[in-house]
Amino acid sequence: MNTSTIIAVAIIFAIVLILYLVLSMNKKNKEKKKLQMLTDLASKQNCNITKYELTSKISLGLDERNNFLFYLKTTGENTETRYLNLSEVKKCKVVNTNRTVRFNNSNSVVVERLEISFEPNGKTAEPVLLEFYNVNTDGSILNGELQLAEKWSAIVNERLNAKKVNH
Secondary structure (H helix, E strand, O other): OOOHHHHHHHHHHHHHHHHHHHHHHHHHHHHHHHHHHHHHHHHHHOOOOOOOEEEOOOEEEEEEOOEEEEEEEOOOOEEEEEEHHHHHHHEEEEEEEEEEEEEEEEEEEEEEEEEEEEEEEOOOOOOEEEEEEHHHHHHOOOOOOOHHHHHHHHHHHHHHHHHHHHO
């Protein structure tokens, strides 16, 4: 190898490394911002986030001591924030709204919406829905939303069932 080839390879390597570092720092800053938003939402309810998960669109946090769930969904420039007192919830489940589409002589199931439905203790109260995916706002391809909804539904139901056993 001659000197000019070595210099060119070193420059290309440096550019790739700088791009990687910038993208990595940008991702970390976005995660810090989302965690701060969850923390701020929790502190307004005198809570502390003890367990959390951050994705590109959905952020969830749990205060295990006070039994509160915190939710953020970012769509473009808009962020929806919600919180739930899990002491007022009987159970929760994943709601998968889909439709069947016929394509090339076969049927395909298309997910239109994914939510977790929280059934309140009171019989007259309506279920609370936290949206994880909507084909109209999130595009046509799921990106782990189903697994995230199932995971957090299981976490909440485990807490609710443990509470029933302890009482």
